[in-house]
Amino acid sequence: MTERIGQRTLRFDQAPRILSHAAAVGKKEGAGPLGARFDFVAPDDRMGQKSWELAESELQKTAIRTALQKGGLSRDDLDLVLAGDLLNQCTGSFLASMQSDVPYLGQYGACSTMAQGLALGACLLAGGAARRLLAAASSHFCSAERQYRFPLAYGGQRTPTAQWTATAAGAAVLAAGQPGQGAADGDLIITHALFGKMVEMGVTDANNMGAAMAPAAYDTLSTLLADLGAQPRDFDCIVTGDLGHVGADILLTLLREDGIDLSPVYSDCGSLLFGEKQDAHAGGSGCGCSAAVLCGPLLRDMHAGKIRRLVFAGTGAMMSPTSVQQGQPIAGICHAVVIERSGA
């Protein structure tokens, strides 16, 4: 069962476990500072497919397949897939799981989709609605760029606040905790979740997503810390995904005004993914960015004991090319899960 703490934080009394996980990324992401710590780096972002949309789907499929393999599992072991991406109608995700013969629930949380899937999945497992499920998310620079911005061949200039949509996918298999049986030493468990509200502060610039998302991250992280009666230092790492450099600065400033200094434990998936010389401007973005950084480097660091208690706060910008063209504001959203490495 799930218990409510404080205002909105959910605590799982039998914490769901992360059984296995995998990250698959494109060539540019593989050449970045985290490159060696992903499970798969595509030699070619086409992934052997005829279109960018199919390439994205193939990348998500690769992450799912690898996560299952690493856990010694097959698709038959899953009760449910929760997946989503940035493409219209979440094309990358439904194509990736179309032939899988596993119940499927499409999720749309923009770049927060991986966090949404993990938070929702943990609730379903804790409540007995599934025994084992998979959460996945993906994005692809080429499919996103032509859908959201300009034709690829156009070569449009990017603003300094623009983020670079990551060609990346992440997948994690979660399993229900066993009744009356604690997690084993070294198990990664999801202890808490918090579903985010849309927070809209008047941003209408689709090239400044960090500014649109930071207030939502502020709302979610403030609420989580208050509900838990915790300080940032109670965690080894609090990571947003993906505010980029611009949004991360805004988040730190907003929290500092409340007397909360997040900086000693803070990272952002969008800031981590690309190196300074990779011309990614304000950093990485896209559903796949936080999904791959979590399901690759961050969870690896947890297995290695380098991170024992992690807040993964996935951030998304609720907008569509149509809504932006029609002058509608862009709201941010941020869903969070607390992941712990159990035992000594």
Add this chain to the structure above:
Amino acid sequence: MTERIGQRTLRFDQAPRILSHAAAVGKKEGAGPLGARFDFVAPDDRMGQKSWELAESELQKTAIRTALQKGGLSRDDLDLVLAGDLLNQCTGSFLASMQSDVPYLGQYGACSTMAQGLALGACLLAGGAARRLLAAASSHFCSAERQYRFPLAYGGQRTPTAQWTATAAGAAVLAAGQPGQGAADGDLIITHALFGKMVEMGVTDANNMGAAMAPAAYDTLSTLLADLGAQPRDFDCIVTGDLGHVGADILLTLLREDGIDLSPVYSDCGSLLFGEKQDAHAGGSGCGCSAAVLCGPLLRDMHAGKIRRLVFAGTGAMMSPTSVQQGQPIAGICHAVVIERSGA
């Protein structure tokens, strides 16, 4: 908690209640055979907005506001909104809830979205992850037509198997069952849920969604009946939403081959929505079709005692204009909930 019965059916031991519900529809839908039984019929499908996307969002907002009002509730009473639609990035839904200050989880199940929200919502309530939540879905003929098919002014011919995207929205507020306390007489409760698999049988014609979705409805309904050890006659009504005339025929035929005669209790939301003279070809479709037919006429019939036990099986076609143009197959999906009127 949630218990698994048979292969895939979920049973709720404290069945979540449907506290209130509302349906808002467009002019054509209001002029159809069910017109008098919706809560709101738009005098003008523009809904006073400058674009069709904003009109759809306003329609969903109207359904949500009306459902809350009918239940004597405010948005503050909700822990969560689960909503989705057919527009790119689910624009209609995120705009409808953007200023609501309620945690939001975007759902994408194509036309099955209302059933997905109800099934998922029931699991979250049964597991303690929320106390009260709202599920909503919408569609709009004009926003869908120009996104999926042709510019409105083009006046393209429609094939006989094509369905008419309904201008409609439905919303339902669900609440957790009380521990150790049965439902009161006349309460509507969700007793079971089943999450559907994508079923793909090689259909690639975006103007024949009924054929693409019927095999998924067959899979879900066969599994549900087998898991419950039930016959169609054990229910007063088994309704799909929305196979339309073509898909409904295929579903009945597929089940008949297994010796199951669904016809005495079977209806389809897409077939119910429009009259014969309304030129809707194979019937209604769109997330709003099944959402409005359920949250208007069907749940009203349950309150009136005309239907005591209902299977609501929402069907969707997993495709995007891009996936269809790239020659990818269209998979159907079907999520189901069992709704009962408790007491004598």
